[in-house]
Amino acid sequence: xxKVISSLFGMTHWVLLAMVIAPILLGGLxxxxxxxxxxxxxxxxxxxxxxxxxxxxxxxLSTGNEEGIVQTWQWNVxxxxxxxxxxxxxxxxxxxxxxxxxxxxxxxxxxxxxxxxLGLIQxxxxxxxxxxxxxxxxxxLFRIDNLTRILxxxxxxxxxxxxxxxxxxxxxxEKHAPEGAGSLGRFYFFFIxxxxxxxxxxxxxxxxxxxxxxxxxxxxxxxxxxxxxxEARRINATRALLINSxxxxxxxxxIFLLKVNNCGEDFQSLTGAxxxxxxxxxxxxxxxxxxxxxxxxxxxxxxMVAPTPVSALLHAATMVKAGVYLVMRISPHYSxxxxxxxxxxxxxxxxxxxAAFLACTQSNAKKVLAYSTISNLGLVVACAGIESxxxxxxxxxxxxxxxxxxxxxxxxxxxxxxxxxxxDIEKMDGMPYKMPFTTMVAMIGMMSMLLPPFGMLLSxxxxxxxxxxxxxxxxxxxxxxxxxVYFWAKWMGHMQIQGYHADKPVEEISKSMxxxxxxxxxxxxxxxxxxxxxxxxxxxxxxxxTFPGIDMVAKINSLYHEQAEFPSYLVLGCLALxxxxxxxxxxxxxxxxxxxxxxxxxxNAITIEExxxxxxNKLGLRSYDFYSAGGKVEHAVFSSYYFQNYxxxxxxxxxxxxxxxxxxxxLLGCVVAAITIK
Numbered sequence: 001x002x003k004v005i006s007s008l009f010g011m012t013h014w015v016l017l018a019m020v021i022a023p024i025l026l027g028g029l030x031x032x033x034x035x036x037x038x039x040x041x042x043x044x045x046x047x048x049x050x051x052x053x054x055x056x057x058x059x060x061l062s063t064g065n066e067e068g069i070v071q072t073w074q075w076n077v078x079x080x081x082x083x084x085x086x087x088x089x090x091x092x093x094x095x096x097x098x099x100x101x102x103x104x105x106x107x108x109x110x111x112x113x114x115x116x117x118l119g120l121i122q123x124x125x126x127x128x129x130x131x132x133x134x135x136x137x138x139x140x141l142f143r144i145d146n147l148t149r150i151l152x153x154x155x156x157x158x159x160x161x162x163x164x165x166x167x168x169x170x171x172x173x174e175k176h177a178p179e180g181a182g183s184l185g186r187f188y189f190f191f192i193x194x195x196x197x198x199x200x201x202x203x204x205x206x207x208x209x210x211x212x213x214x215x216x217x218x219x220x221x222x223x224x225x226x227x228x229x230x231e232a233r234r235i236n237a238t239r240a241l242l243i244n245s246x247x248x249x250x251x252x253x254x255i256f257l258l259k260v261n262n263c264g265e266d267f268q269s270l271t272g273a274x275x276x277x278x279x280x281x282x283x284x285x286x287x288x289x290x291x292x293x294x295x296x297x298x299x300x301x302x303x304m305v306a307p308t309p310v311s312a313l314l315h316a317a318t319m320v321k322a323g324v325y326l327v328m329r330i331s332p333h334y335s336x337x338x339x340x341x342x343x344x345x346x347x348x349x350x351x352x353x354x355a356a357f358l359a360c361t362q363s364n365a366k367k368v369l370a371y372s373t374i375s376n377l378g379l380v381v382a383c384a385g386i387e388s389x390x391x392x393x394x395x396x397x398x399x400x401x402x403x404x405x406x407x408x409x410x411x412x413x414x415x416x417x418x419x420x421x422x423x424d425i426e427k428m429d430g431m432p433y434k435m436p437f438t439t440m441v442a443m444i445g446m447m448s449m450l451l452p453p454f455g456m457l458l459s460x461x462x463x464x465x466x467x468x469x470x471x472x473x474x475x476x477x478x479x480x481x482x483x484x485v486y487f488w489a490k491w492m493g494h495m496q497i498q499g500y501h502a503d504k505p506v507e508e509i510s511k512s513m514x515x516x517x518x519x520x521x522x523x524x525x526x527x528x529x530x531x532x533x534x535x536x537x538x539x540x541x542x543x544x545x546t547f548p549g550i551d552m553v554a555k556i557n558s559l560y561h562e563q564a565e566f567p568s569y570l571v572l573g574c575l576a577l578x579x580x581x582x583x584x585x586x587x588x589x590x591x592x593x594x595x596x597x598x599x600x601x602x603x604n605a606i607t608i609e610e611x612x613x614x615x616x617n618k619l620g621l622r623s624y625d626f627y628s629a630g631g632k633v634e635h636a637v638f639s640s641y642y643f644q645n646y647x648x649x650x651x652x653x654x655x656x657x658x659x660x661x662x663x664x665x666x667l668l669g670c671v672v673a674a675i676t677i678k
Contacts, residue, residue, distance in 0.1 A: 012058065012061040012062055012073060015061060016058060019051070019196070022054070023194075024196045026192055027189040030192060031185040031189040034183055035185075037171075040184070040185070040188070047163060047195075048164050051199075056153070058152060059149045059153060062144040074143045074205070075140065089130070089208065092206055092209045096126055096211050096212040100119065100122050100123045103115075103122070103219060104120065106219065107119050115238070118242070118249055121252075125252035129208075129255050135265070136265060140206065141205060141206050143266075144203055147329060148203055152199060154316075157523070162313050162317060164516045165312075165512065166191065169513065170307065171184075178229060181227065182223075190223040191224060191309065194319075198213070198317070200213040201214060201216075207266060214290075217318065218240075218245065221240055221241075222238075224306055228305070228307070236302030236305050240299040247288075247296070253282050254281075255283075258276060261275045261276075267329060274675050277334065277340065286323075287325075287327045287381075290326070291327075291377045292323075293323075293381065293660070294347075294378075294659075295658075300315070301370050307414075308410060308411065309411075311366060312410035321403065331387070340667070340670045345381075345470075347378075347382075347385075347660065348377075348379065348384070349382040350659060351660075352378035352382055352477065353477075353480035354375075355374035356481075358653065361644070362642065364424065364425075368425070373402075375484065376398055378480075379480070382463065386470070389547040390462055391467075392546055393462065393535070394459045394539075395463075397535065398459045398460075400527075401448070402456065404527065405524055407520055411520070412445060416431070416435065425495075425640065429495075432498045437507045438517065444525065445520075448524045448528060449484070450484060453528055455534070460477070460481050490640050493640075
C-alpha cells in the first residue's frame, strides 16, 4: 500500500491537490470567520498568494524533465487499489453524484421545475455512464499539457488579481448592498472555491472528474450572481443555472455515448473516429452554453447584476473560458470532418460578429464588456473550427491576452461605478480629472484590445489570414473586427473628454485596488512588448504540436517573420513622442490667462430636477437645450452614437438566436452525414 501511495504522489501531485483543495478550504474558513474583518482579509490575501504561486509552480513542475524537454504530465493510477480492490472510479463517481445532488437540491429549494428536470436527467446519465461500458485497468485522472498550462496561468494570474481587488470593493459594496444580500463570508466561500473548481476543471482528464468540476462552477456562478438578493438577481441567477444545466445534460449525454461504444473514460477517447463524432458535437454544444455563445448568451448578460468582481471572474478568469477550453481540446481531432468543423467555425463567427455589432449599440459599460466577451469567445471557437494551425495559434493567444485585458477593464468599470454611481459611458466624461489613475489603466486595457503592438490585434489579424480560402467566414471575421474597433474607439474617445483644470487631484483609492489594477496594467504592457516573442516561442510551438506535418506551420513562421520586420518599438516610440509633445503644448499654451469661459447664448431650457426625473424627461438624455432669441428652444444633446432609433437590441438578438439554433440543426445533420458516410 505504501508503494502505491508513493507512486501516486510526487511533488507535482501534491501541488495539484493543493491548488484544487486549498481554495475550497480557505473559502470555508473565510465563511466561518466572516465577522472578524482582519482575519478574513488575511485569509483572502493568503488565498490569492496560493492561487498565484501554486499556479506558476504547477506549470513549472509539469513542463519539463531533466533534459528540459517540454512534456505532457499525467497522473496515472490503477483502477483499483488496496487489499480489497477499492475502485478509484467510484471515488470520482461519488464526487460527481454529490455535486449533481446539490444541483437537484437547489432546484427543489428555488421551486424551479426545469432545473429539477434537467438535474434528474443529468443524474440519470451520470449513473448510466458509470455502469455501462468496460472499465479500464488504469485511469488518467489529471493531465497537464500546453493548453492546460495556459488555462492554469489565466486562472492563477488574473483570478488572484480579481480576488485582491475584491477586498476593498466588497467592503464598500456591503455598505450599500440591498436588503437581503448575502454576507461577505458567503460571497468569499463561493468566490475562492470557484478558483479551485476551475483549476480542477482544466486539469481533469477523467470524464467523471471533469463533469464534477464543470457542474461545481455552475453552482458557484448561480450563488455569486444572486449574491445581492432581489427579484432581478434571482431571475438572472436562475437563468444562468438553467442554461448551464442544459449544457450539463448535453455534456453527460456525450460522455454516455462514448461509454456505450467502449471508447474510453477520458479525453484520449476523442481520437476522431466516426463513432465519436456525435459525442464530440454534444460536448461542443455544452461548451457553447458555458461560453455563452448565441443562442445561450442571455445568462452572461444577466450576470451583470452581480458585483463587479463576480463579473470579472466569470468573463476573464473562469467559467466562460471553460467552454472555449473544451472546444480547443476537442476540435484538432476532427479536421477530417469538413462540414462538421465548418459549422463549428460558423457558430463562433456568428457570435463574434453579432455580439460585436450589439456592443456598438450599448452605453452601459458592463454590457459593452459582456458583448465584447461573447464576441471574443466566438472568435476563439471560430479559430478552433477553421482547422488550421494558424487559426489555432490565434485562438490560444486570444484566450490568453483577452483574459488579462478584460479582467483589468471589468475591475476599472467596477471602480468607476462605485465612485460615480453609474456604469453609463455617457457619464464618464471628465474622467481624467475625476479619477486619473483608474482612467489611465482603463485606457491601457482598451488600447490593448485593438491597437498594436498588443496581442489581440495580431490574433485577429492571424484569424482573418487563416480564413483567406473561406470567403464566407472571412466576411464575418472582418465585419466583427470592424465593429470591435468602432465601439472601443468610441468609448476611449468619450473617456478622454475633460475641461480645463488648473490642478489635478490625487485619486483616493485603496492599496489593494491600486495593486490589482496596476498589476494587471503592467502585465498588459509587458505582454504587449513581448507579443512577438510569446507568439513565436509559445503559440507557434503549440500549434505545430497540435497539427503535426501540416504545411501551414511554415506559413505561421513566415507570417511572424514578416511582422518581426516591423519592430513594435516604432509604434511605442511614436506614442511616447505624441505624449511628450502634448505635455509641452499644455505646459506652454494652456494657462489661466488663455482660458475663456464657455459662451452661453441663452438660459438652459431644462432644470436639473427635470433632467433627473424620468417622467418629465422621457428620452432619459442629458439635455443641453437652451433659450435662444425670441424664446425659441434650441435642442443640443452631446452624446456618442448608439443607433437607438434604428437598432432594437432584443429584435437583433432574436434573429441571431434563430440563426444560431438553425446552425445547431445543420451541425447535427453534418454529424449524421459524417457517421453515415464513414
